Amino acid sequence: MTIWILGATGRTGREIATRVAARGGTPVLVGRNADRLDKTAADLGLDDVLVTDDLPGAIARHRPAVVVNTIGGYAETAVPIARACLPGGHYVDLANDLVAMPRLLALHEEAAAAGGTFVTGAGFGVLGTEAVVSSLCADRPTPSEVRVDALPSVAIEGGRLGEALAESIVSGLTSGGLRFEDGRMIPTRLAADPREHALPDGQTAKSAGAPTGELLAAHLSSGAPAVVSTSGLMPTAPVVRAVLPLVGSLLRIPALRRFAVRRLAGIEAKPAPRPREYSWGHAVVTWADGTSREGWLRAGDAMDFTSNAAAEIAVRLARGEGRRGAFTPACAFGYELAEAAGATISWE
Ligand SMILES: NC(=O)c1ccc[n+]([C@@H]2O[C@H](COP(=O)([O-])OP(=O)(O)OC[C@H]3O[C@@H](n4cnc5c(N)ncnc54)[C@H](OP(=O)(O)O)[C@@H]3O)[C@@H](O)[C@H]2O)c1
Known part of the structure; x- marks a missing residue:
């Protein structure tokens, strides 16, 4: 052990x-x-x-x-x-x-x-949505489409952001937007498809397209050829969404990327309570005959x-x-x- x-x-x-x-x-x-x-x-x-x-x-x-x-x-x-x-x-x-x-x-x-x-x-990133997809697909034929939305709620501890997290944030931006179509991962606009979700507890949360592991996990656990994934950590404000693809392209330049990781890692976050009581993972699974099922995973603090x-x-x-x-x-x-x-x- x-x-x-x-x-x-x-x-x-x-x-x-x-x-x-x-x-x-x-x-x-x-x-x-x-x-x-x-x-x-x-x-x-x-x-x-x-x-x-x-x-x-x-x-x-x-x-x-x-x-x-x-x-x-x-x-x-x-x-x-x-x-x-x-x-x-x-x-x-x-x-x-x-x-x-x-x-x-x-x-x-x-x-x-x-x-x-x-x-x-x-x-929470991956399992929070993959578990919902996997539960919706259990004992069912392979679906034609899956959509997943990761909506974490996290308390901020305070202190330096750190390189590990900074590297994850930057790498999320550099890969550009992605989705599955015809079983293949293809490029799409970063922060595409912004949504406001009515959560099961009566609150609301926003998300936009994010090239994260949730996309791949939803494809692997369902077998669906068409998959989109969004994240509540992606900006949904139109101005920020408009410049994000350019920021992502610039961060692909190694020197700029290293600089961004260093600067981000050094940011001192202020302690803050989590913004919502619950973190949510959401999935909508659709089959070729047009039937569709929706599910939610509810957790406390995503960390x-x-x-x-x-x-x-x-x-x-x-x-x-x-x-x-x-x-x-x-x-x-x-x-x-x-x-x-x-x-x-x-x-x-
Ligand atoms: N999938 C998810 O839902 C999820 C959720 C939370 C976090 N994460 C990921 O988990 C990772 C850790 O996050 P965190 O918030 O715990 O980060 P953190 O607080 O910055 O901790 C990182 C730890 O790794 C050590 N470390 C960093 N680089 C190292 C290296 N090259 N060699 C040896 N040790 C090294 C640091 O040690 P020192 O004290 O020596 O610096 C520190 O102990 C990040 O990649 C984050 O994105 C994923």
Whole structure:
């Protein structure tokens, strides 16, 4: 049950470590700075720590049962770290972008042959909508169209935004808008299709097209050839939507991208309560005969759901549960995983 938490001094790393311990797992806090790691260990009341600058090397030497990667930069960090878990070890990350996720999922055969399970997208971003799609499609034929909307509500802790999150935000903008048509991912306008949602609790939330991992997960878990995905984190104001494609193109220039990540990472956020009581994942699934079903996932703070989901997956993998290969969370464990992470799913 030894579960390494990479990036244990970070926002999600700390929370996942606590929740792994609460579920009976043995978290080892892994980081690159001994002082920060010791302080985190003391704060959390956990004492297994490991300091290293060579994560793949340390994993290959110590052979933990499961590695949870919260260091971010998944397009570069996921594959070498996941591969180091083989043979026989398992890997979990919180990626939610369309560069990193396909790279990890491409290791499916390699992981299966070496007795490992790799799970990518183990957070509200991906599982929050994938679970709804998967529940709507259970025991049904393949649908023709799926639409997913991720509407997280998150309290701001305050403090420096950090490079891991800054890198995720910037990479979301650089890939441009994307959607599935005829089973293929094709370009579309960034922040296309803005919507205002009437939420089941009577509140409202806005979203617009976002090229995130939810798009790929909705396609994989439904098999639908046409998929669109939107996010509440995307700007919906017409002026911002108008300039966003240009900003995305500029951020593809490596020097500008590095500059943007650095500046964004250094931003000091002020603490703020979450804007709505609930985070929502929404999906509408349509079949070729014109029938359509709609469902909602309701969770509290999306960061709490993320930490619960990642801890739940890690502990299940440490117990030897799950199929071998590389998967998105609901493809590995079914949509009930989201309920085990504290969410409620309902259908209309
Ligand atoms: N899918 C989802 O729903 C979801 C939800 C939440 C977060 N996320 C993603 O999860 C990741 C972590 O987010 P966070 O808010 O926890 O970030 P964070 O607070 O900035 O924490 C990042 C941690 O990773 C460590 N780290 C960063 N770069 C590293 C490197 N190159 N080598 C070793 N350690 C490194 C940092 O250690 P130091 O103390 O040494 O800097 C820190 O402990 C981000 O990519 C974020 O986008 C996804």
